[in-house]
Amino acid sequence: MAAVEFLPNVYWVGVVDWNLRDFHGYAAAPRGTTYNAYVIKGEKTVLVDTVSAACSRAFFEAVEAVVPLEAIDYLVVNHVEPDHSGCLMEAVERIRPEKIFCTAMGKAFMLSHYHRSDWPYEVVQTGQSLPLGGKTIDFLELKMLHWPDNMGCYVREDGLLISSDAFGQNWATSERFDDEMDFNEMAGLMGSYYANIILPFSEHVLKALGRVEELGWPIRMIAPSHGVILRGHVEEAVGLYRRWARQEVARKAVIVYDTMWKSTALMAEAIAEGLIEKGVTVRVFHMKACHHSDVVAEVLDAAAVILGSSTHNNGMLPLMADMVRYMEGLRPRGRVGAAFGSYGWSGEAPKQLSEALERMRMKVCDVLRVKNVPAEADLAVCKDLGRRLAGEVDALAGA
Ligand SMILES: Cc1cc2nc3c(=O)[nH]c(=O)nc-3n(C[C@H](O)[C@H](O)[C@H](O)COP(=O)(O)O)c2cc1C
Numbered sequence: 511m512a513a514v515e516f517l518p519n520v521y522w523v524g525v526v527d528w529n530l531r532d533f534h535g536y537a538a539a540p541r542g543t544t545y546n547a548y549v550i551k552g553e554k555t556v557l558v559d560t561v562s563a564a565c566s567r568a569f570f571e572a573v574e575a576v577v578p579l580e581a582i583d584y585l586v587v588n589h590v591e592p593d594h595s596g597c598l599m600e601a602v603e604r605i606r607p608e609k610i611f612c613t614a615m616g617k618a619f620m621l622s623h624y625h626r627s628d629w630p631y632e633v634v635q636t637g638q639s640l641p642l643g644g645k646t647i648d649f650l651e652l653k654m655l656h657w658p659d660n661m662g663c664y665v666r667e668d669g670l671l672i673s674s675d676a677f678g679q680n681w682a683t684s685e686r687f688d689d690e691m692d693f694n695e696m697a698g699l700m701g702s703y704y705a706n707i708i709l710p711f712s713e714h715v716l717k718a719l720g721r722v723e724e725l726g727w728p729i730r731m732i733a734p735s736h737g738v739i740l741r742g743h744v745e746e747a748v749g750l751y752r753r754w755a756r757q758e759v760a761r762k763a764v765i766v767y768d769t770m771w772k773s774t775a776l777m778a779e780a781i782a783e784g785l786i787e788k789g790v791t792v793r794v795f796h797m798k799a800c801h802h803s804d805v806v807a808e809v810l811d812a813a814a815v816i817l818g819s820s821t822h823n824n825g826m827l828p829l830m831a832d833m834v835r836y837m838e839g840l841r842p843r844g845r846v847g848a849a850f851g852s853y854g855w856s857g858e859a860p861k862q863l864s865e866a867l868e869r870m871r872m873k874v875c876d877v878l879r880v881k882n883v884p885a886e887a888d889l890a891v892c893k894d895l896g897r898r899l900a901g902e903v904d905a906l907a908g909a
């Protein structure tokens with residue numbers, strides 16, 4: 511796509527990856543993504559970030575439409591993850607920048623990714639600025655949002671925060687701005703991105719938002735590294751980030767399970783009925799019909815997480831092991847949980863699921879096991895668990 515000048519002398523020079531579906535090998539990106547890079551022109555010209563190596567041709571075309579490569583003075587590397595630094599080798603070769611601005615960790619990561627000690631690294635910290643002549647960039651370390659090297663840049667004259675991966679959405683679109691899109695749709699994708707990538711670092715989100723407040727920077731626009739640029743809904747987006755970072759939850763429950771012969775599915779349905787009867791919003795996922803990243807996107811604002819598996823070779827089914835491992839790493843906190851499952855003789859799976867919930871520091875309301883096929887009385891117990899969980903959900907969600 512052609513470059514877009516969206517503020518005077520500030521250009522989007524990213525690439526739209528329409529066909530991407532597997533984000534970094536662990537999350538699903540059903541709508542593709544974009545890799546956003548930016549050119550800022552003052553008396554000096556700077557290129558902020560690059561894109562995935564697979565998109566190098568489109569990237570250099572976009573940059574060259576805005577400025578000849580040899581006229582770029584500086585590179586800013588906000589993040590060394592390959593979706594943003596993938597064209598760095600070529601960029602440094604062709605641009606021969608005077609300086610490459612990055613955090614200390616950014617330098618270390620560039621060295622261990624590209625093994626070039628001869629590059630002109632310039633390590634910066636929060637509070638340092640780069641006057642370009644007509645434009646001024648203030649650097650902001652965004653450590654652990656979501657790697658140790660992440661950094662943001664604030665363009666003082668425009669109130670523009672280039673936020674790296676924070677505020678990203680996996681969304682391939684021809685539109686470049688949130689005010690050209692449906693806000694709720696955008697927020698849903700931003701939430702899924704948060705749940706799958708940022709959630710473990712929620713404390714760092716709150717710290718970074720506090721730091722920006724201390725610095726007194728008025729934020730008119732937020733330009734993330736993926737998806738659309740925020741300019742119509744900056745306050746709402748920041749509000750959502752604050753909510754998610756505080757792990758605030760709604761009257762919502764997520765039930766996720768796997769099954770061989772559908773007995774555990776019957777239990778899941780009955781638990782859902784009990785919750786629904788009490789007016790709780792419910793999302794039920796059978797692991798064979800969904801991706802783990804779809805589940806955690808719903809866990810983001812769910813007060814209850816209910817895990818089910820029948821017992822298979824003395825343990826939980828493999829897709830549930832995948833789910834639990836993935837969810838644990840994302841560190842959802844402050845929720846209630848329950849575990850359930852059908853079994854034939856030893857029945858270890860529900861206990862293993864409840865241990866996983868405990869490791870996520872969730873209060874485990876119950877661990878339900880049914881031998882083989884649930885009878886009506888067993889399903890009544892499941893439904894009652896749903897009703898009891900609704901009470902816990904109300905307490906957590908402040909209803
Ligand atoms: C390959 C296989 C391995 C199993 N291993 C165990 C086991 O180790 N312990 C146990 O209690 N049940 C075991 N079972 C029995 C199932 O847990 C039981 O059939 C259960 O009712 C299945 O529930 P589902 O229909 O929800 O899959 C196994 C079943 C199969 C097919």
Ligand SMILES: [Fe+2]
Binds near residue numbers: 589656
């Ligand atoms: Fe990243």
Ligand SMILES: [Fe+2]
Binds near residue numbers: 591675735736
């Ligand atoms: Fe990224």
